Amino acid sequence: MPTLPGQPDTFGALQAMQSLILSECLVGGQSPFAPLLSADAARYGVARAVFVGRPKDFSDAYLPQCCIYLPPSAHADTIQLAGFAGRARSTFDAHVLLLVDQRSDWYAAEQQILTLRDALWPVLLRHAQLGGNVPAVTASEALAGRGLCYEQVAGVQYRCFEAIWRIHQEWQIAGGRVL
Amino acid sequence: MIWTTVRVERPEGTVLSRGVPVQIESASGDGERLDFADARPYDLFWLYTTQGVPLVPLRRRDVLFDEINADPETSQPAKYRIVSAVETFENDHQEALCERVVGG
Numbered sequence: 001m002p003t004l005p006g007q008p009d010t011f012g013a014l015q016a017m018q019s020l021i022l023s024e025c026l027v028g029g030q031s032p033f034a035p036l037l038s039a040d041a042a043r044y045g046v047a048r049a050v051f052v053g054r055p056k057d058f059s060d061a062y063l064p065q066c067c068i069y070l071p072p073s074a075h076a077d078t079i080q081l082a083g084f085a086g087r088a089r090s091t092f093d094a095h096v097l098l099l100v101d102q103r104s105d106w107y108a109a110e111q112q113i114l115t116l117r118d119a120l121w122p123v124l125l126r127h128a129q130l131g132g133n134v135p136a137v138t139a140s141e142a143l144a145g146r147g148l149c150y151e152q153v154a155g156v157q158y159r160c161f162e163a164i165w166r167i168h169q170e171w172q173i174a175g176g177r178v179l
Numbered sequence: 180m181i182w183t184t185v186r187v188e189r190p191e192g193t194v195l196s197r198g199v200p201v202q203i204e205s206a207s208g209d210g211e212r213l214d215f216a217d218a219r220p221y222d223l224f225w226l227y228t229t230q231g232v233p234l235v236p237l238r239r240r241d242v243l244f245d246e247i248n249a250d251p252e253t254s255q256p257a258k259y260r261i262v263s264a265v266e267t268f269e270n271d272h273q274e275a276l277c278e279r280v281v282g283g
Binding site: 056057 | 190191192193214215216217218219220221239240242258260262263278280282283
């Protein structure tokens with residue numbers, strides 16, 4: 001049995017999701033997400049607009065865009081001890097939000113968001129452990145989220161799709177529980 | 180209130196024009212506001228062009244960079260995004276409501 005890590009790795013899990021979406025959520029063999037300007041590519045460590053979190057400084061140049069974020073909800077996170085030896089389990093629901101621009105042609109945006117949705121689902125469903133590179137992640141599963149929806153940012157409405165990627169993590173508290 | 184010039188980008192990263200003279204004044208007055216499920220804090224500003232209507236008129240979603248003044252919280256050029264319909268007064272001037280994201 002593999003050694004469990006000493007703590008969860010939530011950011012690592014989100015980065016693994018980001019990496020899988022960048023490499024496997026493809027349309028016509030290419031990532032459909034907007035390329036980042038060089039400064040932002042250096043800041044975020046990725047070449048395209050697939051973000052961990054919701055960017056504070058939203059940019060229209062980065063559409064289509066994907067945001068993988070943890071919502072501020074008490075129901076999106078669970079944690080429990082498994083026995084007395086200090087093994088712990090947690091689950092979080094990451095929301096995967098896709099945004100496209102519908103300003104100049106809503107019907108083109110409608111087709112675009114459906115295309116992105118269909119490219120995203122197989123990625124979410126395919127991986128049982130987010131690619132296996134995050135030791136704390138024991139399982140991942142896809143769930144329906146808000147589905148097709150709208151988001152308003154800076155006074156502008158965008159066409160969106162949102163799904164949930166549920167991640168299970170397990171780790172061993174170093175030295176076990178203490179008094 | 181400040182008098183300055185702005186660089187206009189549409190979308191951000193694509194320069195449309197430079198040196199557009201404007202007057203900028205706060206429209207908030209009551210602390211930062213929140214957007215995008217609270218992820219995007221911003222302050223509100225009114226922006227007025229001061230030498231007529233620009234050759235390429237301003238419009239909603241344009242991103243304007245102050246060419247003289249820095250954002251005091253980021254030390255980067257202050258950046259404003261037009262968030263509503265721009266009002267144009269014949270050949271006199273334009274007025275635009277803008278948001279400036281708080282921090283970086």
